[in-house]
Amino acid sequence: MARTFLFRWMKMVTSGAVMAGLSALPAQAQVVCGGHGDVVARLAQVFQEKQLGYGVVGRAAIIEIYVSASGKWTMLITDVKGQSCILAAGDGWENTFAVAAKAHGA
Numbered sequence: 001m002a003r004t005f006l007f008r009w010m011k012m013v014t015s016g017a018v019m020a021g022l023s024a025l026p027a028q029a030q031v032v033c034g035g036h037g038d039v040v041a042r043l044a045q046v047f048q049e050k051q052l053g054y055g056v057v058g059r060a061a062i063i064e065i066y067v068s069a070s071g072k073w074t075m076l077i078t079d080v081k082g083q084s085c086i087l088a089a090g091d092g093w094e095n096t097f098a099v100a101a102k103a104h105g106a
Contacts, residue, residue: 033085036078040066047072052095067093 032039043049049066056062057077064076073093078084 031085031087033083036082036084039076039084039086043074043076047074049074063087067095 034042040051043066047066048068048070049072050068052065052067052073054062054064060079062078064078066074066076070091071093072089072091074089075087076084077087
């Protein structure tokens, strides 16, 4: 039940953001968009980021997380036409799966 609610909420938020064109953001927070291949190549070239994982948002989009060895990360949304936009980016990514595995001796 909670997963269904979360899925519907995420679908609504991401669809709304994509449809709004993200034009209401202030100049210092402009969203970078482009063809999926171009954006991914730029993340790899400039930040040495590789895809960590992804999730499907209904039939509207895919959310991807890209992470570098230094902990820089980027959240990317891609629509069904192959247009990608960076939703968020930052530093200090922690892979909680790896941390949990080390804690359990795996």
